[in-house]
Amino acid sequence: MAEAAAAPPAVRPRFTARLRYGRISARKMRYVVDLIRGKDYNSAIAILRSCPKRGAVFCKKLLESAFGNAADIINTRELDIDVNRLHVVEARVDPGPIIKRWRASSVRRPNMIKKRLCHVVFALEERDLKESRRDRAKRQKQERQRQKAQPAPAAGAAPAAEKPAPPKEEKK
Numbered sequence: 001m002a003e004a005a006a007a008p009p010a011v012r013p014r015f016t017a018r019l020r021y022g023r024i025s026a027r028k029m030r031y032v033v034d035l036i037r038g039k040d041y042n043s044a045i046a047i048l049r050s051c052p053k054r055g056a057v058f059c060k061k062l063l064e065s066a067f068g069n070a071a072d073i074i075n076t077r078e079l080d081i082d083v084n085r086l087h088v089v090e091a092r093v094d095p096g097p098i099i100k101r102w103r104a105s106s107v108r109r110p111n112m113i114k115k116r117l118c119h120v121v122f123a124l125e126e127r128d129l130k131e132s133r134r135d136r137a138k139r140q141k142q143e144r145q146r147q148k149a150q151p152a153p154a155a156g157a158a159p160a161a162e163k164p165a166p167p168k169e170e171k172k
Contacts (some may be wrong), residue, residue: 028097059122067124089125101115
């Protein structure tokens with residue numbers, strides 16, 4: 001009994017970019033990366049443009065690099081991918097090495113200064129655009145209005161007569 005082999009699911013290509021040894025602490029960078037995780041490329045860039053944090057500049061450049069990598073691969077391999085549907089599916093910030101420096105403190109004691117570095121990874125993948133709550137509510141409202149506007153289909157039978165309302169009881 002030979003079963004028909006099911007075709008393997010189409011693997012969606014991922015387009016990645018990496019920032020290594022970024023001169024900002026991972027903790028500070030995570031604030032910015034958390035803002036854009038899961039968003040589509042266009043809205044992520046818009047968020048980063050208006051973000052006042054220092055890490056936003058690093059993230060914006062890195063995201064543009066990932067998008068450029070996607071455009072290059074799509075053009076060279078002639079893939080059928082819509083660049084307007086690219087989403088940030090992976091946004092990871094890892095701590096890097098710590099540069100240690102010494103500085104004089106009070107009573108001739110040395111104080112250590114830690115200059116923290118981080119590594120950031122972005123991956124873009126083609127996904128369907130998520131429908132916002134506002135758009136979904138708007139669409140549902142339009143569908144309800146269309147259903148009310150459509151006349152009831154006449155199936156050859158007369159519509160059932162409505163039942164009379166039960167009499168209201170009077171309170172004394």
